[in-house]
Amino acid sequence: MAGPTAPLRIRRTQRNALIMLVIAGTLNYLDRSTLSIANPLIRQELGLSIGDMGLLLSAFLWAYAFAQLPGGALVDRVGPHRLLAAGLGLWSIAQAAAGFVTSFWQFSIARIFLGLGEAPMFSSAVRVVRDWYSVRDRGLPTGIWNSTSSLGPAIAPPILTVLMLAFGWRWMFAIMGLVGIAVATTWFLLYRDAKEAGFTEPETQYLTDGEEAQRGDPVTLNEWLHLFRFRTTWGLLLGFFGVVYMGWLYLAWLPGYLEMQRHMSIPRTGMVAAIPFAFGVVGSIGGGWIADRLMKQGFSPINSRKIPVIIGLLGMAAFTVVAxxxxxxxxxxxxxxAALMFGASASGMSWALASVAAPANCTASLGAIQNFGGYLGGALAPTVTGFIVQATGNFTPALLTSAAIGLVSTFMYLLVIPGEPISAADLGVTAAARV
Known part of the structure; x- marks a missing residue:
């Protein structure tokens, strides 16, 4: 089913915004990876146990998870232009500050502020795609920006290992913080929100083709609260728990797994750890392409996204058992x-699902609620894995636990999320009830 072609100005904005989202998203995951890459050296210098490192890895994740709920609503009200720039600036300052810590608790504070700053990143990205792409075309761009969750970790081991070995782990953190401040400035200067665009009739026709017209008014507190009345919201929240739990087991512990369980040296780990995440880039972009193809072949916006998510979770769980x-x-x-390739497809299309599952002015809010559930799983993964490894002496029970969680999450997408999106009428908020 072919729809209207994107007008020239829309295509130009799509391209520029997507490039900047890829840069910011890649930096986002590079910064998250610094602690994992420097894990052995930091443990040695600060005298931390494996269990302590698990808690430190989770400090970022708890802050990131709980900042999702207000963060997504703020993106819908303030817009990605200002909020993502502010978030980028905050997380970059926290990243640079981590290079100067001298204790577990100081490091924990730096990681907490890293999590608070990074919280608006993906909810901003999903809102940008919702604002600038037709529903028929959102799968691939979502897969592309979401591929940064694999691209960043793929290039992080070689880049960060070189920085760490050349300048020390402290300067590695400081350098990455300075890079982030430059990216934040660029985003603020170049990107503008859709509400500032003044769309023409052909542009509006392209952007609203295949779904109800977008509302220009920001999400209200009542609308945000009413999202929790729907199965879709809870299915996304509970399902994404497993997607992110499985992903963060590898993101937080893959270098340590290769060193401790597979007995690889630090330089070799820096190269080998990049390989699985490179496959994740393929999975994320491929999942987006498949979703758009399914929709063009007649699948609904919801089902065209659910299918890659379900297949991705099953594949990730199966290959985790093999590992x-x-x-x-x-x-x-x-x-x-293979697990990270399937997992990246599931992750990207979960975000694409959020972009079609609710009215436009609730997009970032619903995506952030989903991400809150995901990062409850993400916050638990490093800690649970660390204590399982400390208690058993190997990673096998931790990997099998992760696979079981992934299977449970598959049923959340399969059975809980219905085939139709939440409409503005479904939210049931009258003009008099708006606050």
Whole structure:
């Protein structure tokens, strides 16, 4: 089913915004990866146990998770232009400050502010795609910006390992913080929100084709609260728990897993750890392409996104089991690569699902609610994994636990989320009730 073609100004804005989102998203995951890359050196210098490191890795994630709920609503009210710039600036300052810490608690505070600053990143991205792309075209751009969750970790090990070995782990943190401040300034100067665009009739026709017209008014507190009345909201929240739990097990512990369980050196780990995340880039973009193809073949906006999510979760769980049970390093790395490829497809299309599941003015709010559920899982993954490894002496039970969580989350998408989106009428908020 072919729809209107995007007008020239829309295409230009789509391209420029997507490039900047890819840069910001990649930096986002580079900054998250610094602690994982420097794990052994930081533990040695600060005298931390493996369990302490699990808690430190989770400090960012708890702050990130709970900042999602207000963060998404703020994106819908303030707009991605200002809020993402502010978030980028805050997380970059926190990243640079981590290079000067001297204790576990100081490091924890820096990681908490890193989480608070990064919270608006993906809800801003999903709102940008919702504002500037037709419903028929959102799968691929969502897959592209979401691929940064794999691209960042893929290039992080070689880049950050080189910085760490050349300048020390402290300067690695400081340098990345300075880069982030430059990116924040660029986003603020170049991007403008859709509400400032003054769309023409052909542009409006393209942007609203296939769904109810977008509302220009910001989300209200009543609308935000009413989102929790719907199965869709709870299905996204509970389903994304498993997607992010499985992803963060690898993001937080893959270098440590390769060093401790597979007995690889730090330089070798820096190269090998990049391989699985490179496959994640393919999975995220491929999942977006499949979603758009499914919709063009007649699948509904919801189902065209749900199918890649369900297949992705099943594939990630299956290959995680293979990685847990194999004695071969080569097979383990291959299985983890496949797991992250399927997982990235599930992650990207979960975000694409949020972009079609509610009215436009609730897009970032619903995406952030989903991400809150996901990062409850993400916050638990490093800590649970750290204590399981500390108690058992190996990663096998932690990997099998992750696979089981992924299977449960599959049923959230399959059985809880209905096939129709939440409409403005479904929200049931009258003009008199708006606050």
């Amino acid at each position: 847990a049970e194999t004695s071969s390093n080569i097979v383990a790395v291959g299985a983890i690569s």
